[in-house]
Amino acid sequence: MKRIFTLRVVFVLLLGVGVSVGANAQVFSKGDKVISLGYGLGGLAGVLGNGGTKFPPLLGSFEYGLVDGFLRGKGSVGIGGFLGYEARQFSGYYYNLDPFESQRYAFNRSLLLIGATADFHYNPFGKLDTYAGLRLGYYAEGYSSHYDIENGSENGIFLDPHIGARYYLFNNFGAFGEIGFGGAKVGLSYNFSTSPKTVSYATETIAPFRKGVKTLSGRLSGLDLSYSDTKTGGGKQFKMDLNVAGSYFVADKIAIEGIIGTSVYAASSTTAAITLGVGARYYLHNGLFAGAGYQLVGIEDMDLIHYLNAQLGYTYYITKNIFLEPAIYYKKGFYGYYFPTEGFNNLDKSSTIGLSVGIGVKF
Numbered sequence: 500m501k502r503i504f505t506l507r508v509v510f511v512l513l514l515g516v517g518v519s520v521g522a523n524a525q526v527f528s529k530g531d532k533v534i535s536l537g538y539g540l541g542g543l544a545g546v547l548g549n550g551g552t553k554f555p556p557l558l559g560s561f562e563y564g565l566v567d568g569f570l571r572g573k574g575s576v577g578i579g580g581f582l583g584y585e586a587r588q589f590s591g592y593y594y595n596l597d598p599f600e601s602q603r604y605a606f607n608r609s610l611l612l613i614g615a616t617a618d619f620h621y622n623p624f625g626k627l628d629t630y631a632g633l634r635l636g637y638y639a640e641g642y643s644s645h646y647d648i649e650n651g652s653e654n655g656i657f658l659d660p661h662i663g664a665r666y667y668l669f670n671n672f673g674a675f676g677e678i679g680f681g682g683a684k685v686g687l688s689y690n691f692s693t694s695p696k697t698v699s700y701a702t703e704t705i706a707p708f709r710k711g712v713k714t715l716s717g718r719l720s721g722l723d724l725s726y727s728d729t730k731t732g733g734g735k736q737f738k739m740d741l742n743v744a745g746s747y748f749v750a751d752k753i754a755i756e757g758i759i760g761t762s763v764y765a766a767s768s769t770t771a772a773i774t775l776g777v778g779a780r781y782y783l784h785n786g787l788f789a790g791a792g793y794q795l796v797g798i799e800d801m802d803l804i805h806y807l808n809a810q811l812g813y814t815y816y817i818t819k820n821i822f823l824e825p826a827i828y829y830k831k832g833f834y835g836y837y838f839p840t841e842g843f844n845n846l847d848k849s850s851t852i853g854l855s856v857g858i859g860v861k862f
Contacts (some may be wrong), residue, residue: 716859
């Protein structure tokens, strides 16, 4: 099924796996270890179309600085691996033999990418890392539908030349953009180098992340890169959240938090909602954290959406007590009506991946 098209898709995905990092001994050098999480613009090379998102087009990668010292100390080479996955669902009508008697059906497609990469990095100035490289890997596309209308799979080998750039925003945390044979990717990266790319209060001591520390922050999230909500027929809609979060470190590098806020949905009409949530975080390295949580969103007419979420972000202290906090998140939602005598009915699903930014204070 569209083998050549699928092959191109694979190419694009791989490029997003943004294994890219640094370029010279100051930005990306021998021994550096970089992880990246990217999002495929238009999907993973657009091969799966524009159906409802079952799983967003995400690309994860790891790169190791193999050698440096090229081009007067501004060039280096990295090698690594990547993994990408995307799943979408489409709907249509099955007419069998009689065009006046139809059955509605769902059509599912998924794409998996895995492989190795090699990149040459060049640091033209400051915290900017430019790179060009090649990815070699394996792709597997699967598709299935009700009534056995179309089921099957395809797989093969792909080769993906790509170019990109990464800029370190603060400490070892950066953002990247990349384009290759089949499409474009954007995402975030973190360099586990022992020498920070820039300096912040958080790198001088782990005090901001020690047991007993309390924080209060405001967070604006949205910029949803992918959103599918069956309440609006499986289509995309704009959504933005404004939340206030209070956190407490129950142990060094481990924090729990409570969240309250509001959400605005805008499809054919605008709807406001109230959000309550809880979560936990673990700080992996300096200000880099991974978190998970639960949120309950109440909409008009007693509609409720339950969200399970995961996030990866960075806490950057601009002073000893004030911090900025960008993050990328993924939410998996469950939507339904609530009746006191029956509980939750009409359960539907939604998923979204987006960006958030916060500002807060430490006590």
